Every structure is written in structure tokens, then in C-alpha cells.
Amino acid sequence: MTSKQPIKATCHCGNLTITVPGQPELINECQCTICRSYGAAWGYYKISEAAWTIxxxxxxxxxxxxxxxxxxxxxxxxxxxxVMCWWPSDTKDPGAECGINMRMVDPKKLEFVERRISYEDLLNGKE
Incomplete structure (x- = not known):
């Protein structure tokens, strides 16, 4: 069960923060070449759910x-x-999905969120 308390993803220096309405359903450690390089762990949200503070x-x-x-x-x-997030290049659809890097969130806020390592892109020949 995910918590519906807002959580914040903040960069190391504190200049950027993304606030989302609660824990993600799961945290995905994508294994494509770029996500592996970033060491990211993505939580997925609708673009309209993510609020930036700069x-x-x-x-x-x-x-x-x-x-x-x-x-x-x-x-x-x-x-x-x-690395804070990824966003689709076409953001005209507010229901479109974005990925927030959950490594920027206090790990105590994510203690019971399921984690998955996704090899799907590699198996399908994608980078």
C-alpha cells in the first residue's frame, strides 16, 4: 500500500525540488544504457502531479x-x-507519464515501496 502523503525529490545542493502527491506504485531500476549510467530509480507520475520548486x-x-x-x-x-527526472518531449498531454528519480527522495519515505529491475528494454533490443 502506498502512502498518499506528499514526498519531495531534492537534488544534493537543494536548488531543485520536485513534489509529488505520494509514493509511487513501484520503483523501477531501468537497465537501458542511459538509466544505468545515471544510476536512477524511477517512480512514475502524471506530469500534472509533479510540481517544481527552483x-x-x-x-x-x-x-x-x-x-x-x-x-x-x-x-x-x-x-x-x-538527475532529477525524465519528461516526454511532447508535454501537451497533462496525463502523460514522467519519471521522477526516487534516489533524490529520503529513503525512509520509500521503505515499503516495491522495487523492480527492468530488463525489458535490453531484451527487446533497445538501448
Missing amino acids: KDGGNFKEYARTSLGSNHIFRRCDHCGC
């Missing part, structure tokens, strides 16, 4: 992954480099 002087950098049909934009803190 401190004065804070900023994020974007990296658009466009290989093999992927249309994800990864956002990281411009100061400390922590």
Missing part, C-alpha cells in the same frame, strides 16, 4: 534522448549535477 539562482540542464524512438528529456541540476 531556488533563486537554481537551474536545470536538459538532455534530450532521441535514439531508438525515445522522446525523453532528462533534467538535472545545473549546479550539483543530480
Whole structure:
């Protein structure tokens, strides 16, 4: 059972925070080349559920992954480099899914959330 208490994902320096309405249903450790490189553990939400807070002087950098049909934009803190999330490049649909890096959340807030390691992309020949 997931908690519906809001949780915050905050980068190391504290410049960027994403608040979501509660724990994700599960945490996915995707094994594609980019997620493995980032060491990310994704919780999935609707774009409309995620709220950004950016401190004065804070900023994020974007990296658009466009290989093999992927249309994800990864956002990281411009100061400390922590990868915060991925967003679809077309955000016109507020019901579209985004991934929030749960490694930026206090682990005590996620203690009982199921974790999965997904090899699906590798098995299907995707990066």
C-alpha cells in the first residue's frame, strides 16, 4: 500500500525540488544504457502531479534522448549535477507519464515501496 502523503525529490545542493502527491506504485531500476549510467530509480507520475520548486539562482540542464524512438528529456541540476527526472518531449498531454528519480527522495519515505529491475528494454533490443 502506498502512502498518499506528499514526498519531495531534492537534488544534493537543494536548488531543485520536485513534489509529488505520494509514493509511487513501484520503483523501477531501468537497465537501458542511459538509466544505468545515471544510476536512477524511477517512480512514475502524471506530469500534472509533479510540481517544481527552483531556488533563486537554481537551474536545470536538459538532455534530450532521441535514439531508438525515445522522446525523453532528462533534467538535472545545473549546479550539483543530480538527475532529477525524465519528461516526454511532447508535454501537451497533462496525463502523460514522467519519471521522477526516487534516489533524490529520503529513503525512509520509500521503505515499503516495491522495487523492480527492468530488463525489458535490453531484451527487446533497445538501448
